[in-house]
Amino acid sequence: MIDVLVQMLSYPFLIRAIVVGTLVSLCASLLGVSLVLKRYSMIGDGLSHVGFGALAIATAVNAAPLAVAIPVVVAAAFLLLRLSENSKIKGDAAIALISTGALAIGVMAVSLSTGMNIDVYNYMFGSILAISQEDVWLSVILSIVVLALYVIFYHKIFAITFDENFARATGVKAGWYNMLIALLTAVTIVLGMRLMGALLISSLVIFPALTSMRIFKSFRSVVTCSAFLSVFCFLIGILISYAWSTPAGASVVCVNIAAFFAFWSASLLFSRKKK
DSSP: OHHHHHHHTTOHHHHHHHHHHHHHHHHHHHHHHHHHHTTOTTHHHHHHHHHHHHHHHHHHTTOOHHHHHHHHHHHHHHHHHHHHHHSSSOHHHHHHHHHHHHHHHHHHHHHTTTOSOHHHHHHHHOOGGGOOHHHHHHHHHHHHHHHHHHHHTHHHHHHHHHOHHHHHHTTOOHHHHHHHHHHHHHHHHHHHHHHHOTTTTHHHHHHHHHHHTTTOOSHHHHHHHHHHHHHHHHHHHHHHHHHHTOOHHHHHHHHHHHHHHHHHHHHHHHHHHHO
16 A cells, blocks of 8 residues: 555656545535535536536637636626526526536537637536646645635534524624635536536535535534545545556546445444444
């Protein structure tokens, strides 16, 4: 095992993948707790499809992918929030409307220009080779910003997660903090798409939170467990990917699935012992 780790760290592209993946996993797991509890868990999937559309169009016009995708996905996140709150098109319907539309536009743009080349394939399914040195620096900076804002506004995020109406009554600007969560989620989704792919990135948002909730009940304990679990599953997934030459994104998701069933089994055992 140690020999495998040493071999992995001898490749610069793997080091870049580990650095970016660890930070993105941490950001996604923290935001995922609030998104799951507020029943916005599918927003990650919707934004990833919007991200794919933006990345595909950027590829078709030879523009910088992240420079195009980040503002587009942020705008989509705000639009989804507004539709969910103030429109007749609610929740999952709004997500389906925007995500499928963006995905179709992206596929059309690519097919009419460069065709379904390897770059587009990487955006859909992820690739550790797709992360350049410039992407690493941008991802590290934005991930640190996401983590810092989450820590600074932790108590406000906690308040609007559990009882938004009460938070509004006490003077908390719930709309602003909902927009903050949407902004942080959008940035995290875009950063993780290069590694996990548009079809798998939402798993980093959903699985750690749902897994932690099998055993832990308080918000703080769920957030803490979710953060550690997400990073652990990512690192094990990358190790499996390297050792058995499996896709990185799929490997990480499979480890998260195993962790979910392990925690679920443990929760069943605990409940039986209490009875």
